[in-house]
Amino acid sequence: MEASKAGTAVRPKILMIAGEASGDSRGAELIRAIRKKVPESVFFGIGGDRMAGAGMEIRRHVRETAFLGFLEVIRHLPFIRRVFREMTRFLDERNPDLVILVDYPGFNLRFAGIAKKRGFRVVYYISPQIWAWGGGRIRKIRKTVDHMIVVFPFEESFYGRAGVPVTFVGHPLTDTFHVEETRESFFASLDLDAGGKTLGLLPGSRKQEVRRLLPEMVGAARILKTRIPGLQCVVGQSPTLSDEDYAPFLSGTDIRGVRGRTHALMRHCDALAVASGTATLEAAVAGTPMVVVYKMAPLSYRIGKRLVRVEHIGLVNIVAGRRLVPELIQSGARSERIAGTLWPLLVEEDPIRFMREGLRETVSRLGEPGAADRAADVVVRFLGGADKG
Incomplete structure (x- = not known):
């Protein structure tokens, strides 16, 4: 058996969901960092051109999934529900070794619950801004997310106090912001x-x-x-x-x-x-x-x-x-x-x-440079079965 929900995989399969342009950038960086450590990794899910360029199989593109505000989400609810059902079927069909959710909380927090009920381990990269929306979602995260990878130092103490396993890796911008053009x-x-x-x-x-x-x-x-x-x-x-x-x-x-x-x-x-x-x-x-x-x-x-x-x-x-x-x-x-x-x-x-x-x-x-590399270390622990959350 090539992969399982709980153990090490020969060619680990990772389902990733990043529903917006910024998540596409962060997701692509993480894919590349993981592949440096586990070259055989296979990625599929929702992303954009950058994640596709990093080698991910794109099931839905961020052009289809980026919505702004409550009304826009309500207006597109039939489509969002269709994508949610599609990704749930995809989860069952592809049986990934790990689910990595990147930002996009309206969709991803609910999907975390679906994945967890089916026995899959869930790592969340780029925390939902629940510190801005109040603490009501923290109980759901504690039940559905095995590990939260955060990019702001104040998020680490926030999740730590709530009993959510968390790692602060620094912000990816410290690595990715380069301007060579004069x-x-x-x-x-x-x-x-x-x-x-x-x-x-x-x-x-x-x-x-x-x-x-x-x-x-x-x-x-x-x-x-x-x-x-x-x-x-x-x-x-x-x-x-x-x-x-x-x-x-x-x-x-x-x-x-x-x-x-x-x-x-x-x-x-x-x-x-x-x-x-x-x-x-x-x-x-x-x-x-x-x-x-x-x-x-x-x-x-x-x-x-x-x-x-x-x-x-x-x-x-x-x-x-x-x-x-x-x-x-x-x-x-x-x-x-x-x-x-x-x-x-x-x-x-x-x-x-x-x-x-x-x-x-x-x-x-x-934080210091190396955010994606440190985030990849967390992912590799899960792929190796060493971190159960």
Whole structure:
């Protein structure tokens, strides 16, 4: 027998589910790290182009599964349920040695319960932000997750107090944020002036985010262009979205678009408008002053506001433990407000220096390089049967 639910496998089979673009990146890093230790490992499940490039068999693509907000999830419930049933059948058919769930809590926490009932071991990488939503889910995690692998130091103590086996591995960004492209070559490739003030726009990786945020960001850019002669603007385009998703909002502007070079954009721009999420931490690693912008469907926001228990919405501020970066949310995420908040970060020396210093201190809290490798060590223990949770 090639594999079993409880013992060592000759060619270990791993079911992975990462339902969004950021999870696709983290999942791909983990696959590569595991394969360095166990080259014969076989991976299959839900992911994107990066996980496919790392060698995973993609059953469903993240383009199909990334939804934002309560209303969007409700609207797509029939599809989500169909995918859930499909993955449950897939679990039974392929009989993996281990299930690895990457972020994507609305789907993955429920799937953890299904996998656990069937006798499969479950490792969760990139914790659900239950520390933001209150502790109600922690009891479910304690019953359904054999080991939680976390990327923020405060998560380790949170899970430890709740009796959930946990390992803090550091944040993957300490390994993956590399910019070899110089400012001069980056701007030359876009036919822009390397010496000119440049604003970067990062409206997110989901269609809903782009539709809600990019028009306001573009409006802010127009306002700032009237105040700062020669201001250049570049929008970072998600690899999971097409040019057509951005075209309606960029038509008639001189804003350039880049895909696959987001880290270079973050590093070489003078200031950024960033959708709330992992991108705010990437911008922090880049050391570039930023404004966090977020807008959901009104009902989704009202529901979320009643449930969320944290003071800040931006990950960069949560890690910093203070409001280091301005947050413009819902009605505050208007072009005029975005422009007014970005202005000092583009032209005033003291606010720029203050934020850069704060970002450096925040990044120091993310741990040492080697996150994916340490996460792979946890996985290998489970594949070898040495760690029962």
